[in-house]
Amino acid sequence: MTKIKICGITRESETEVLNRMQVDYAGFVFFEKSKRNVSIEQAKEIKKHLKPSIKTVAVTVNPALDLIDEIIEAGFDILQIHKMQEFPENLKIPVWVAYQVRSRKEAEEINVLDGTSGILLDAPEYGSGKTFSWQDFPMKKRREWQERRIPFILAGGLSSENVEEGIRLFEPDVVDVSSSVEGEHGKDYKKVEAFVRKVREHE
Incomplete structure (x- = not known):
């Protein structure tokens, strides 16, 4: 069964729909350039209202060791790192x-580092609402990760309109959505519900 991550949580009120729809992961962004950036303290307050069954993911970009220590101390379940040096x-x-997939060649060069608990593939531009080129992706890499039992997270431009195709093509362990379930003031409950239903209908 494909698990679901709703990323970019910024408000306590958004936890209601995540709890009700029983999603698997809630993502909090710790990156100042992101419009969904939150502080550690804000995230700690928000995650108090999540059901214990929902794992929390701290999303970072080449984080300093001090930030990683704060994330661990705050009790997050998973650390997600983009642009890891x-x-x-x-x-x-x-x-x-996390890897941004800009070309087939780049995808072929992805090497899984020792200690990796999951591989996340993202679009070339963060928050663009567009996917990377699924058809150009070298599926031998996906099969390699399956054989090595490395959890795979599909992200970047997912929506209720295309998530079924993404699941069919990649058989991801987790689908990760953010931009397409946004409203004017944070997450749009109806869009979150529609996305979750599409994923579960596919099972």
Whole structure:
């Protein structure tokens, strides 16, 4: 069964629909350039209102060690790292390593680092609402990760309109959505519900 991550949580009120729809992961962004950026303190308050069954993911971009320490201390379940320069040593938290897929060649060159708890594929531009080129992706990489039992997270431009195709093509362990379920003031409950239903209808 494909698990669901709703990313870019910024408000306590958004936890209601995540709890009701029983999603699997809630993502909090710790990156100042993102419009969905939150502080550690804000995230700690918000996640108090999530059901214990929903795992929390701290989304970062080449984070400093101090930030990683704060994330671990705050009790997040998973650390997601974009643009990782080198794998931090002796981490006491599972790490999802994110890769932006700009071309087939780049995808073929992805090497899974020791200690990786999950591979996340994202679009060339963060928050663009567009997918990477699914048809050009070298599926031998996906099969390699399946054989090695490395969890795979499909992200970047997913929506209720295309998530079924994404699941069919990639058989991801997790689908990760953010931009397409946004409204004027944070997450749009109806869009979240529609996305979750599409994923579960596919099972």
